[in-house]
Amino acid sequence: MARQVAEFVRIISDIEDLERLYGIQEPYVVIKEVDMSNDEFNEFVGNLNLERSWLSSCQGGKDEAGRVRCVRVFNRSTGVSLLVNGEGGSCPVFVALEC
Numbered sequence: 496m497a498r499q500v501a502e503f504v505r506i507i508s509d510i511e512d513l514e515r516l517y518g519i520q521e522p523y524v525v526i527k528e529v530d531m532s533n534d535e536f537n538e539f540v541g542n543l544n545l546e547r548s549w550l551s552s553c554q555g556g557k558d559e560a561g562r563v564r565c566v567r568v569f570n571r572s573t574g575v576s577l578l579v580n581g582e583g584g585s586c587p588v589f590v591a592l593e594c
Contacts, residue, residue: 499523501578501591503563508544523578523591524562527553533572540577546585555582567593 500520529549531539539547553566565578580589 499562501563501593503578503580503589503591507590508542521591522560522562523565524558524560525567525578526564527566529566529568530571531568533570536568536570536572536575539568543587543590547581547587548585550579550581550587551583551585553581553583555580555584555588563589565589565591 500522502520503523527549550566554564557563563578563580565580567576568579569576576593578591578593579587582588
């Protein structure tokens with residue numbers, strides 16, 4: 496299996512911030528997937544500072560292999576996905592555009 500890495504950016508407000516900034520490439524593991532309609536996804540990426548109930552149940556940090564634990568948020572209309580780590584809270588703390 497190919498090693499999965501993504502560039503995680505810390506505490507951004509929307510998708511435009513993510514597109515402008517670069518993080519450090521980190522290996523990651525997806526612990527949960529959230530599928531969204533195009534409208535839901537656009538609302539989500541329009542304000543990444545809002546609390547999300549589906550994120551609060553996910554443990555943040557890294558696993559024993561050093562991979563960032565994250566939630567894959569998938570736009571089923573476009574195929575675009577973001578990786579989100581809330582560090583155990585309900586607001587995204589680290590976000591990466593999955594390529």
